[in-house]
Amino acid sequence: GEDVEQSLFLSVREGDSSVINCTYTDSSSTYLYWYKQEPGAGLQLLTYIFSNMDMKQDQRLTVLLNKKDKHLSLRIADTQTGDSAIYFCAESYTGTASKLTFGTGTRLQVTL
Amino acid sequence: EAQVTQNPRYLITVTGKKLTVTCSQNMNHEYMSWYRQDPGLGLRQIYYSMNVEVTDKGDVPEGYKVSRKEKRNFPLILESPSPNQTSLYFCASSLYRAGTGELFFGEGSRLTVL
Numbered sequence: 366g367e368d369v370e371q372s373l374f375l376s377v378r379e380g381d382s383s384v385i386n387c388t389y390t391d392s393s394s395t396y397l398y399w400y401k402q403e404p405g406a407g408l409q410l411l412t413y414i415f416s417n418m419d420m421k422q423d424q425r426l427t428v429l430l431n432k433k434d435k436h437l438s439l440r441i442a443d444t445q446t447g448d449s450a451i452y453f454c455a456e457s458y459t460g461t462a463s464k465l466t467f468g469t470g471t472r473l474q475v476t477l
Numbered sequence: 478e479a480q481v482t483q484n485p486r487y488l489i490t491v492t493g494k495k496l497t498v499t500c501s502q503n504m505n506h507e508y509m510s511w512y513r514q515d516p517g518l519g520l521r522q523i524y525y526s527m528n529v530e531v532t533d534k535g536d537v538p539e540g541y542k543v544s545r546k547e548k549r550n551f552p553l554i555l556e557s558p559s560p561n562q563t564s565l566y567f568c569a570s571s572l573y574r575a576g577t578g579e580l581f582f583g584e585g586s587r588l589t590v591l
Contacts (some may be wrong), residue, residue, distance in 0.1 A: 373517065400580075407481070407567055407582025408520075453519065465580065467512075469519035 369468035371454055376474045383441040385471045387454030390435065394456040397430060399439045402451040402470070411439075411452075439475075449475045479504045483568050483583035490558055491591050497585050498553045500568030508571045509551040510535070510580070511543065513564040520567070526551055558590040 382385040389397070395416045400408040414421045414428045414437075421428045427440040431458045438454075440447055454468040481502045490496055502509065510525035512535075522535030533561040540562055542554040551570075555562060565587050569580040 405584070407569070407584050408580070409582070410579045413579075467520040469517060 369454055369456055369466050371452075371468040371471045373469065374474070376476060377444050378476050379444060379446060381444055383439075383444045383473055383475075384441045385412045385441075385447065385452050385454075385473065387437040387439075387468055388435055389437065389454070389466075389468075391434065391439040391456060391458060393465075394435075395458045395459070397428075397437050398455040398465070399426075399428065400453040400455060400467075402453065404450070408430050408453060422451070444473075444475050446475045446477070449473055479581070481568055481570055481581050481583040483566075483586045485586060486584065487587050488591045489591065492559055493557050496555050496558060496588075498555075498566060498568075498588070500551045500553065500566075500583060502550050502551075502570040502581070503549065504570060504581065505548065505571075506570035506572055506581070507548070509545065510569050510571075511541070511551070512567045512569065513537065514567060514585075517586050521551070523566075526562045555588075558588075560586065560590045563590045564588060 371387050392467045398413040401411045402408045412423050414430050427444045429438045442459040451470040451472050453470045457464045483531055484499045507528045511523040512520045514520050521537045523541050524543040526532045529548050532543050565585050567585050570585040571580045
């Protein structure tokens with residue numbers, strides 16, 4: 366079955382860039398997502414990328430996809446304390462919610 | 478305001494005492510789903526529903542039941558809770574349409590079974 370892996374923890378200093386990595390096993394994944402979970406809240410969709418794209422940029426966020434290595438990354442530029450959260454990578458081969466497989470989540474801690 | 482509402486947010490119960498966690502969405506979404514979140518395991522799907530009267534098992538359905546009698550509601554039922562069901566539970570909903578993949582989550586229900 367599908368498997369999505371992430372490192373559990375990342376600590377960065379305010380103002381630095383953060384890079385959160387994700388690897389997935391399903392080569393038929395066509396949609397890849399990043400969700401953010403703030404403390405005490407549910408998950409919210411941050412951004413997504415189609416498998417025919419290598420990169421997507423949205424303000425401070427840059428998503429890079431290496432389909433050959435099945436590797437997805439989320440770069441946050443100028444990281445702020447408000448970016449402290451758990452970030453989940455998710456993949457789907459249909460693009461529909463029922464077939465989403467989530468990673469284990471990476472907790473990002475931003476220090477002053 | 479578009480939202481997914483879960484209740485209760487926090488619950489402490491004892492082994493074997495039946496409980497229900499309610500979930501309601503006001504976005505007219507066809508798809509609804511329940512997840513549990515455990516440290517180091519991420520989100521695991523319990524049950525999902527693609528429309529009224531249509532439900533299906535996710536990855537970890539044992540010990541849970543669901544029903545979907547109305548489009549907006551999708552309650553999670555624990556008939557005989559056990560301590561291994563202590564977890565943080567999330568309800569989510571979505572338009573069931575290819576390319577969206579966007580799930581809207583409730584704020585979570587933290588359940589402790591003693």
